Amino acid sequence: xxxIDHVSKTFGKLKALDDVTFEVPDGQITAYVGxxxxxxxxxxxxxxxxxxxxxGDVKVDGHSVIREKVExxxx
Numbered sequence: 001x002x003x004i005d006h007v008s009k010t011f012g013k014l015k016a017l018d019d020v021t022f023e024v025p026d027g028q029i030t031a032y033v034g035x036x037x038x039x040x041x042x043x044x045x046x047x048x049x050x051x052x053x054x055x056g057d058v059k060v061d062g063h064s065v066i067r068e069k070v071e072x073x074x075x
Contacts, residue, residue: 001023001024001025001026001059001060001061001062002023002024002047002058002059002060003023003057003058003059003060004020004021004022004023004043004046004047004056004058005021005056005057005058005059006019006020006021006055006056006057007019007020007021007043007046007053007055007056007057007058008020008053008054008055008056009039009042009046009051009053009054010054016039016042017039017042017043017046017053019056020039020043020056021056026061032044046058046065046066047060047065048065049065049066052066053066
């Protein structure tokens with residue numbers, strides 16, 4: 001399961017994501033669609049751990065992508 005919990009991200013003055021929350025259960029095929037500049041790529045980059053959100057958390061199978069990546073980088 002993928003859980004996005006109150007994720008926000010800004011780039012300078014541009015608010016790319018504002019309090020985004022959703023979950024995708026295991027085995028479910030989900031389309032994530034929207035207009036250009038809606039934040040789809042930013043969301044996927046946060047889920048993949050490529051960039052960090054300003055606030056909120058992302059969990060994959062119950063493990064925080066954000067917290068665990070930060071902890072791993074400290075070692």
